[in-house]
Amino acid sequence: MRALKNNDRVTSLLLAVLGSYVAFEGYSLKIGSLQDPKPGFLVFWAGILLTGLSLLLLIKTFRSLEAGSISPWKGLQWQKGLKIVIYLIVYVAVFKWLGFLISTFLLLLFLFKSLESQRWGTALLLSAGTTILCFFIFGYFLELRFPLGVLKMF
Amino acid sequence: MGFLEAVHLGIITAIQPASLFFCFVGVTIGTLIGVLPGIGTSGTVAILLPITFNLSPVSAIIMLAGIYYGAMYGGSITSILVNIPGEAASVVTCIDGYAMARKGRAGAALGIAAFGSFIAGYFGIIMLAFLAPALSRLAFDFGPPEFFSLMVLGLTLSTYIGSGSILKSLMMVVLGLILGCVGQDPITATPRLTYGSANLLDGLDMVPVVMGLFGLSEVMLNIEQNENRIIYQAKLKGLLPNIDDWKRSLLPIGRGSVLGFFIGIIPGGTAMVSSFVSYAVEKKFSKHPEEFGKGAIEGVAGPEAANNSATMGAMVPLLTLGIPSNVVMALFLAALMIHGTPPGPMLLVNHPELFWGVIFSMFIGNILLLILNLPLIPLWVKLLEVPYKILFPLIILFCLIGAFSVSSTTFGMGIMILFGMIGYLMKKYEYEAGPLVLAFILGPMLETALRQSLIVAHGSFSIFMQKPISMVSLVITILFLLFPLIPFLKKRWS
Structure with missing residues (x-):
């Protein structure tokens, strides 16, 4: 049992x-x-x-005679999960205002840089590359209407 | 439509350039997610579901099906080479697959896993082609009581899927039913549990809920652990099993194929369950059970055949009755509904090209998978070397885009994040997400069938016992609900 x-x-x-x-x-x-x-x-x-x-x-x-207390948090870096949630909440909050391109780039940069130590160059390149690629695939080819946010001015 | 006519229609549909392309895309993505630990089939299908909105129903289902059975092939690669199952259904392959790899027989293990999956896949497709139309004809006589009882049986059996407590899984089923009630009442359109939110009037959208529960929560769990993968480094050779390997594997593949298919049909039966049952059966049948766990090829051949065959079996209740037997099938149900082709007995009548096209695309898909999985194994091994710290932000981003694409609002993203947290806590405290999702998706259908049955029967529950299929389903349900009490009662009597 x-x-x-x-x-x-x-x-x-x-x-x-x-x-x-x-x-x-x-x-x-x-x-x-x-x-x-x-x-x-x-x-x-x-x-x-x-x-x-x-x-x-x-x-x-x-x-139950076998009752005991085993913490599901012990020995794990649960703070990382918490950080992800905080970043995501902020991302959703600024998504319309900053637009898809800027907010996604910043989110990826935070995820690459602050959770797992990536080099700045790699983190910047991966964040920018992924954001632009997703914008073209989903926004252009699959016709998803991403908000442009502050970039609308340009 | 005659059988030969149906075969002709299926072949014509499956060899269309679009069908071939999406079949290839599906099986490639399936193999990829099977290979990469950290993202499962449910999460991937949920993430890609919004992308299929722009496709034709045939292309969409061909691609999603390709992901589903493709993942079963890919999952064995990580199990054998890294001892980490890329897919839940490949957990059992780790035991003897990895032991074979350590003995320098990784090639033979990978080879028999691929060939076993291929043979079982073909067996499953043929069974599906013959069984589904017959069951579909039978389902024409089903009314709300039969559908209600079958759904109750499916939900009860789903509590047996996971490794956790049945009581907790039952609680998750009920919670899923409650979540399914959010939105307008299906009969009177009265808003329920919406708290004045217009976004909730149509109910909680399934895509962000599933993405959160299976995608985001998985990332949160993986990221807090220190990753330590040991990839099998020696050069892979001998991917074609030798005569002795075949002699030892043919019967397990045969048994695994039959077992897997029928377990897949049972509501709540999953590819993972079928692989475990197959492993136990092979150990029982083996002349050398002591070799199991130390690199017995039967321990790879049987379960790998079973998990692939189960994916085909799972399509039977979905396509013929419109009742999904597991979470991935529930996502297929949503995809079919979104495309205006609701599954059930009428699918074969109204959309025969979809039914037969998908079946024949699976024949092609299994050949593609054999090609992808044998000569290209070194490429998949290379992909395993991609560190998780690069993968996880991409998984999160796909979840966000997928959630956004459903309604083009940030509301879906919020729901995804919320259910990501809920899923994370559920896994921490050992509550299964599978039964919750299944109940959440079946909830509105179950409620309609229950209320219609009660109205017709003037409030009498006897209507569920008057129809034979309904009665049998409910009796089995009761037996399964009482089953966990047996040890308790035994203890009391003794």
Whole structure:
């Protein structure tokens, strides 16, 4: 039998709360009856089921003799994943304003340079080359409408 | 349409220049992603799905199918040479494939993997060509209760796919159903869980969700680990297996082909599952089970045949019933819907050129893969040397462009990032993304079938037990749900 970890307690509780909230939303949408199910029917029962299953997992973590705590973050450079998410959020925020070309070039430069140490020359060349190539392939050949952003002025 | 007429139509469609080109592109990309660890088939198909919007439905499906079965060929290369599976379905090939490479028999392992995949691929295509039309005719009699029960069975079996807890996978199925409810109600068009956002009225778009769960999250997980690849350095020789290798491999290839195909058909059965089952079967059948794990060629031939055959089997429920059996098939479902060619029994009637064209393109694709995988192996090995620090920004960029291309807004990108984080946390805490995605895609269809069945039956659940296929599906579902309780009950009784 797999060792149930303490981590499961936290996630099962979170999912139980989420399930309860969804059930409440389903109830607000109107459940209807078996003869005439309304829009909230599946939402409500799915919420109840998620809550029930989460509580079952929670109970299992307390009953399991093999319970222990293994951190899924230990010995790993999780900060890198966090950095990626931050860069991406900033990228989406400035995408329309700076346009595809500038924002993508900067994103790639950050990814090449700050997460894994690339040489400046390589990072610049790869970022510029990839951005221009993608712009032509997706924007020109596949007719995707990328925003030009500040470059629109030129 | 008669069989000979269908064959003629299929050949004509498959040898069109566009079909040949996209078949080549598909199998090449498939081999590439199979070779490169860090990006799987689901992620790649999701990334490339928006690109197919501009293609004809036939070209689009030919290319996506090529990626799917091409990845099965490519995955074996990394398993044998680097001991890192490029694809989940090639995990088991690492065991004996890498052991063979260490004994200086990498060439024979690669050769038998390619030939085994080729033979199984052809077997799978022939079975698909004969079985799908028959099943399609049967599916004409299916109503909402049958579809509902089959989808419930598929979702239940999907919880058995991964290596994780079945209870957690069930939770992910339910979460997927909830995510599938976002947007307008399929019957009354009432907005649900949209929180006033116009972007959510049509529901969560599948492409950014899958890209986040399988693309971005995978990058985030890979980047935090220190990479250490040891590539087999000796010169590759003897890619053609010798007579003894063939003698030992023919039966495992045959068994793997049959097993793989039927496991692929089962909802929830994946290429990965088929490869594991095949490995266990070969070990059981072998006269020298002690050689397994130390470089037994049967341990490469059987699973490699099984995983390729399973990809063909997986097409059967999708094309005939419109029910995807795994995540990649769910993406195919989306692609077919987007192109206005919904899969199901009517596909063969309304779009026979698509069905038969794709089947015959797979014959061509498997030949192309044999050519790509044997003489060009040194080239793929070179690609393995491309460091991940160069690859990962490109994967992220393709995910962003793919998410943007769906609606030409940054909303899709935001959804992709959100689900990237969710997928990352899910993997950290051992929750499977596969069942979630399958439920998310099947959710709206399942809900419609459930509500229609209940309305027709005036609220009585007995309608699901009155139709034989529905009843059998539900009984199997219940058995599978009760299966994990057996050890617990045994313990209590003893």
